[in-house]
Amino acid sequence: MSLKKLIGNKTMAALAVLITVFANTSAFAQEAAAAATAKPVDMGPIYKSTLFYILLFLLLCLFIAIVGKALRVYELTQETQGKQSINWDKVNGIIFAIFLVVGLYGVYWEYTVHGEMLLPEAASEHGKKIDQMFNITLIITTIVFILTHIVLFAFAYFYKSSNNRKAYYYPHNNALERVWTIIPALVLTVLVLMGFLTWRSIFYKIEDPNNKPLSIEVTSSQFQWDIRYPGADGVVGKKNYKKITAINALGIDFTDKNSLDDQIGDEIVLPVNKPVRFILTSKDVLHSFYMPHFRVQLNTVPGMTSYFEFTPTITTEQMKVKTNDPSFKYLLLCAKICGANHYNMQKPVRVVTQAEYDAWVVKQTPYLTNDLRKAFNLPVIAEPVAAPAKADTTAKDTVKTNQIALKK
Structure with missing residues (x-):
């Protein structure tokens, strides 16, 4: 028997397939056993x-290229056999319909989740005013987004290219252009x-x-917030960057008497x-x-000094419950x-009742220390003298007791 006949023999071919499958199965079993006994590999890094x-992106591009080439080969094969190839207009229309359904579900999911x-x-x-304005804008834009995309994707599906009809040339319509120009202009106006009036109500207030x-006063610097309260006079004193x-x-400029009782928190x-009126500066x-x-x-x-005034309405304890x-x-x-430390630049804020605030603010540290008083030639305040510790009479009583015992 010649080599050609031996190779072409069906029995030998089947035997070769069985040997190949057995060898691959054995190798796979050995690899699986080795993997089971080996330590798990940390893929996190x-x-x-x-x-x-x-590499994952390049692999995806390669996969798309292979699929594209395979489809192209299929099309050429169909054309050489005189058969109809893939109708890409129909495929694109179906894909547009799928995208419409998936996109609408995505909008629903985003709103609910x-x-x-x-x-x-x-x-x-x-x-509350800002939230109301935000919600109105979001509702209007969501309605427009959903309706326009339904029309867009539905038209792409129902009016996809076909050999049975010809596209109608429709270049201009004055009435339609007036509608889609005037209505958005009115809505945006x-x-x-609304935004302008809300902004004025926030920044231009009549003081009661x-x-x-x-x-x-809040002073920002890398990477902290320095807080200064006005003290008993209710006025935050002046400051000058030249005095830093x-x-x-x-x-702080201590020639301004309003600065003398300021506190830090x-x-x-x-x-x-x-x-509350915040005075905002940066160093x-x-x-x-x-x-x-x-x-x-x-x-x-x-x-530059900026200002922002607002009124808190919910205490920290109430928000904990909410x-x-x-x-x-x-x-x-x-x-x-x-x-670099921008992410860590934060300061805790507590909203409390008026009574709790009054009790807290009197305990805060004055900004003006004796070192500053000396530097600005201001009268130095005597440091509070610590009360003398109570004498320990236990030892004396023990000695007296021992002396009495000895005399007896």
Whole structure:
């Protein structure tokens, strides 16, 4: 028997297949056994590497190219046999219909799953106005988004290219252009006016003489917030960047008598239902004064003083109950990427009752220390003298007892 006949023999071919399958199965079993006894490989660092995702992307591109080539070969084969190849117009129409259904479900999913993650509950008076404006804008844009995409994808499906009809040339329609120009213009005008009026109600307030706002100065720097309260006179004193020294970090000008009783705080404490006026400055770079629960966000700019006034409406304890989170706390954050430790630039904020605020503020440390008094030639206040410790009479009583015992 010749080699050609031996190779072409069906029995030998079947035997070769069986041997190949057996060999592959044995090798696979050995690899599986070795993998079972070996230690598991930590793939975490690989998944975090950029190279892994580059290779994954290139692999995906290669897969798409292979599929494209295979489809092209199929089309050429169909054409050479005189058969109809793939109708890509129909395929594209079906894909558009699928995208419409998936996209509408995606909108529903985003609203139901991520809807509550947009903004926390507003805890200030003006925050409710901002939320109302935001919700109206979101509702209008969502309706327009859904309707326009239904029309877009439905037209792509129902009016896909076909040999049975010819596209109608429709270049111009004055009435249609008036409709899609005037209606969006009116809607946008209403939204802009709402925003303008809301903005004016926040930044241009008529001060109530019976309920004057509490002034608090916040100075931003890399990477901290310095808080200064006004003291008993209710007025935050002036400061001058030229007076910044190692012991006068904020550059307070003590020739202004309003500065003498100012206090510093490690946290921001606000009385509920009391207007608060923040005085915002920066020592170095651009920062952003951001408190999401109060709908407050304003840049702090070096060389410029900014102001923001609002009224908190929900205490920290009430918010703990509302959120069912015993560890809840309001935070002051920086919304500008101001350097390496930007993420850690935050300050706790507490909203309390007026009585709790009054008890807290009297315990705060005055900014003006004796070192500053000496530097600015101000009278030095005597340090409080510690009360003398009680004499320990236990030892004396023990000695007397022992002496009496010896005499006896």
